Amino acid sequence: MSSSRGGLTMWFCDGLLVGCPAGCLLRRTSVFGTNVYAAVSSVCGAAVHSGLLGTSGGTVRLKRLQGRHGYRGSSSHGVQSQSLSHWISSFSLSKGGNSVCVCVCADCQADIAVVMDSSTNIGQRRFNLQKNFIAKLAAALKVGATGPHVGLIQASDSPKTEFLLTNFTHPKDLLFAIRQTTYLGGNANTGKALLHAAQSIFSSELGARRGHPRVLLALVDGWPSDDVERAATFARDSGINVFIVSVAKASPEELSMVPDRNFSRKAVCKDNGFFSYSIPSWFNAAKHTRALSTRLCSLDQLLCSKTCYNSVHIGFLIDGSSSVGYVNFQLVLDFLVGIARSFDISDVGAHIGAVQFTYDQRLEFGMFDNDNKEDAIDALRRISYMSGGTSTGSAINYAVHNLFRPAARGRNFLIVVTDGQSYDDVRGPATAAHSQGVTIFSVGVAWAPLELLRVMSSEPKDTHTFFTRDFSGLSDFIQPVVHNICTDYSHNN
Template sequence: VTEFLLSNYTQPKELLFAIKELAFLGGNTNTGKAIMHTAETFFVQENGGRRGHPRVMLVLVDGWPSDDLEPAAMLARESGINVFLVSVAKPAAEELGMVLDKDFIKKAVCKDNGFFSYSIPSWFSTTKHVRPLTERICSLDGLLCSKTCYNSVNIGFLIDGSSSVGYTNFELVLDFLAGIARSFDISDVGARIGAVQFTYDQRLEFGLFDHPNKEDVVSALRRIPYMSGGTSTGSAISYASQKCPNAGRGRNFLIVVTDGQSYDDVRGPAMAAHRQGITVFSVGVAWAPLDDLRAMSSEPKEDHTFFTREFTGLTDFIQPLVRGICKDFTDNN
């Protein structure tokens, strides 16, 4: 049950009065459902969520949850919500047999590092724990879940514009990249996306700082004119490594889309990009050699290399690529 939203009260006195007026509901401890409801409802802009501000959820549990909270906690983490769980009056030894998941605290919190979990022995001693809890919540450096793969990545699109692609297929490539872009929270304080098209030459279509929102990025992708020409993927990787993933914040990714063999070496430029901390995904179509694709990709190769015979098959890679970026982000943060 939503008692009030972030946008309902702006004055401390009004908020305190609203809290004191809350009525006791009773019933089961459906912590998972509560976290899911809060994650889906509270932090959207129309309900008071503010872009660029940390998202914090403080969960008070008496005893133990009566439902599965892991999926809800995962959604909260992916949404950039810092979940703190305060356990009041832990279950007694004879009650442990009734606890569905003894690791529920570890699974619920933002990170299982001790910072996001807090234990209070009884409800009679809660007031003396207000200050230490407040200090944790207000510790910006400690709010590790504020940064997610959706709002803290820099992604460069490296687009093959060679003659073998053709106008129709080039539009399919742009559709594919627009689908990836839509998956991220693009803003001046969030994810950033840039694009480079290449043949023998390279052309910066737009940089990471050129378009501060998702709609502008998708629109800019749609407007990219097809170049036509040869294929020098190695030089393009070197160029894109300098032009795109260089925002000074967040993790850096480069997605290379090509349909043929490069006329120059791809291994050297790709290794240089890897050393710069750029994670490279290669997406090959039609005649793109698997050896070149694997040479460009980051390790493990099988997780960063994609291939399809037809340009129409590119859309099947949108979600696997987004999941791959999120996995790399999570594993390295």
């Protein structure tokens, strides 16, 4: 590995051995961070920071670290590092060992739609270079029947689908299809192409696989002719991870002609740097395929993928009657906190809300009141015990109308925790909730009648009904409830 190589991509590896040559110089190297941390630097530049390597070279182990905020610059080994407000990943160095981590797309199973630029702006020559880049990217992805699937759409005046995700799952057939793609010309209507791809390519009827991450990669030569924001919003709402690769960005003289200079930031899944990629020219684009393919296959970084953990809306309906008691009420809250911790609660992810009931109902916090997990869990823990009677039926009606918005089946869940007999009818309210797409889990404790629990719970009753004699047994239900929520979600989405 030469000392001038930069931008080492380490999205998958827990540990990777690399060699640094003797006489490694620090020219053209940018070092960020302090001590053993480095980001956006050459391997040798990072090694100087830790003092592990001298000019004689050697082997070091790199380990991926999570991103950091507010990292201060410092001077180390004669190198002044720069400060960073934020980055999404970095790596540390330690003494080399014997094991090696193979760090590519071995387990990648994403469905990837590529939107290529076929506008007049790119021209025939650069269009051919773009096809070569896509072919090399497909090879790096290791496309196969059980691996990544790739579809291709051309962006021009109107989008044109060249082939679907399942048309070519053999590498040779796929490469041939890419090279057979013909140049269209016209406007670079990337927004239209993104919307077309998001609305059609990823449908199960056209071959998109259920439960597989969905990635939409747009290649843009210069800048788009149309607006991309509407298409990007639709893609995000549909669980599609949009990447933008900008090639040959506008020069300072051309900026006045660009309709929206922030098009890339608006189009990507999340404006955190991970989903945007810049290539100076099509003539050297091929050397970027490995780094880009690794990003596309970094499943833990694909923040817009819809899973049960980041897509469901869970309402907690909590019995606050006198028979529960203060101590047991805290055990109920602990149980609900355990469930909440299992989900990725955020403004674009999962949401939770809570209602406490006796004869009356009290909205503790709404489904969309907290946009991060920490605040949501704090809100749960702050719930104060009411004490009173038990009217579960009225509480179900109240929760359905005050917690949930209309959503696709398998998205809205209501977990009812109660310790006794309801003084009102529960069958009617529960049936109404089911018909409105709300899946009910009934969790009974102590004197809660099993028949009542099964009347409330959704089908199949056995996987949506839980009972324990003692409040301390609630913790045993955390994982089964979470598992069954995800089973319901997967079945319906």
